[in-house]
Amino acid sequence: MAGIELLPIPMATSDRIDIYSGVARMAGKVWGALHRADRPSRTVAMMVHPTSNFMGHYLLEPLAARGIDAVGFTTRYIGNDSALTMENCVLDVGAGIRYLRNLGYEKVVLVGNSGGGGLAALYQSQAESPTITHTPAGDPPDLTTADLSPADAIVQLMAHPGRAQVCGDWLDPAIRNEYDPFDRDPELDLFAPGRTLPLDPEFVARYRAAQLARNDRITQWAKDTLAELAAAGGELADLPFLVHGTTADPRFVDVTIDPSDRTPGTMWGPTEVANLMPASLGHNCSLRSWLSQWSVRESNGDGQRHLARISVPALIMYGTADQVCFPSYAQQMYDAVPHDDKLLVPVQGGTHYLKDQPEHVDFVADTVVSWLDEHGIKA
Template identity: 60%
Template sequence: MLTRELLPIPMTSGGRLDINSGVARLSGKIWATLWKDDRRPPGTAVLIVHPASNFIGHYALEELASRGVAAAGLATRYVGNDSALIMENCVLDVGAAIRRLRELGYEKIVLVGNSGGGGLAALYQAQAENPTITHTPAGDPVDLTTADLIPADQIVMAMAHPGRAVVYTEGLDPAIVDEHRPFDRDPGLDMFDPANGPAYAPEFVSRYRQAQLDRNRRISDWAFQQIEALRARTRRSPSGGQEVPDDLPFVVHGTAADPRFLDLSLDPSDRAVGTLWGSPWVANFQPASLGHLTSLRSWLSQWSHEHSRANAYRRLPGVKAPVLVVSGSADCAAFPSHARGMYDAVGHDRRELVEIKGADHYFQGRPDLAAAMCDHIVEWAR
């Protein structure tokens, strides 16, 4: 009989105030949902992760459990709010979840990075196998070398892109010339200007991609400068000591401007024109789309192309565990080059690349294709 239970998991302190809710912060816990077949002894557990999405109700959990493995969906400390997210703390959360599953008797752990969880899963496994990180990109202490992270036995990149900083930069609008005035635009770098396409010429795409990297780097440099400047803003506290703000929030406009959203000849697949949030032009400025509100420290850890560590292209070459990459031919968020790039990055032959024909990012209207993904994961686990 399939059962579902809510797992409380001890949360390692991140050392800073980056969770708004006092209830969540003071509880000292994160949470996961565990689906399992009570008629089977503990064996293999599949853990599905993402930095900020609530995977407690993930669509694959019951399907996986019905195939004879236990399936857990994790909610990190940043569930539903990535504005102050620190990737290194997400690694600690994944580590705590794997440790809890081991304590429950599961001998084999398959770590699944779904969507934006791909970069996190790759970073976790790399650090669990060979821990090196002692500080965040902003310089805050977060010692993964002493965190006793337990490596997963296998890794799955499921409908995943290589990392939030990568896909974010690929959607960062380079036509914005003033970070405070999103509609003051450089027409020569505007994918929404009909004079440029679609279709987009190779020369335009090349300039566009470089300008995206340049904008990301400018924001990263500015974030470091602002963190340094904050150190001068000390004041005397009521208790007589010194206090200083150590982070600030800011807005990033234009984050859904990937030319692939409008030009299907770029990175060709079966996808439809558009984004996960609808029209690219609207999603580019819509608060609910990707990464418009962040903080200085979170930007460096989560969105900075140069400084974020959660990049599967960079992490997978050192990973020793077997790696399965599952992609959808109609996915408009994780593109064919992402899947191929992650597969090629794996530094050994215990790897597999699977494409599910017709599957979009969320398998909308196609539970049969979601079931096919679960079949691949369970077959791989066995």
């Protein structure tokens, strides 16, 4: 491998303060780590996620070793999604792809890993035929006027279709009081004493309906509160809030639902603990951010809807032992792609980040490179 290069990528800043660091805001840059192959490559793969730091992504070195330059990319929201808007993430990805094309790359492959799957789908949809003129809260950016260069291919790797869908699938419906995670409805409590496995299908159906109802209640409260702030006429235009119980998908405890090779539990540990621990999914929000990334009804980040609008080749890979992104997520994304130039590939025994699974990392890298070669996109 020829080496690693830090990329300072100029990006369009927002008038709204949505990241805490003043240095980061004033710098007007997002960052990427470019791993170069030993020989010049005309193709580059860019790994994306709304918040994760992919500059150390496990696939960067393997792709470079196989002749494909690779970039681990970060958005402006690296490590903090509390005030994230998906539409700004699209601008950041656009800045990254534009930067890479200006470096001389002829082909750019967009790799959405984990939560990057929904972002990759949203980006490509809006780059090919933009429709989004504002966030769900009515704010900029207008993606129909943005400079978004379409990727030449999409890879979805251990990915899900979007943050709002995941929030809808994982939200704990037993919580009755948004300020008290221990005020619980025993009829909807996944962790209630005596709850047996496999879960009763009737319970699961009620549970799913209650999850959507809770997501909708939070959405309506966020919209009402924003309206109250606007009516007050002051400068305050957003508020933070806390969401308890964000990791309670029944599939975490019952592996017969959406069956796969996974073990029960989550990548953060036991489900009941992960459900409330601060470091798991989406506990810290703002009103505007909730509508953009977590609201099932309002978010623009519906990966299935956006994948249905893309024209480029799509490779979708999923781990059969993944505790985060289940086989049905991969199937949903595959089915959504409207053309036949798509491929669905299981990684047998693969976990979410292929930790301590070097043979699976090699399989993924080999599959990506051979697929690109078949499409004339290889270096």
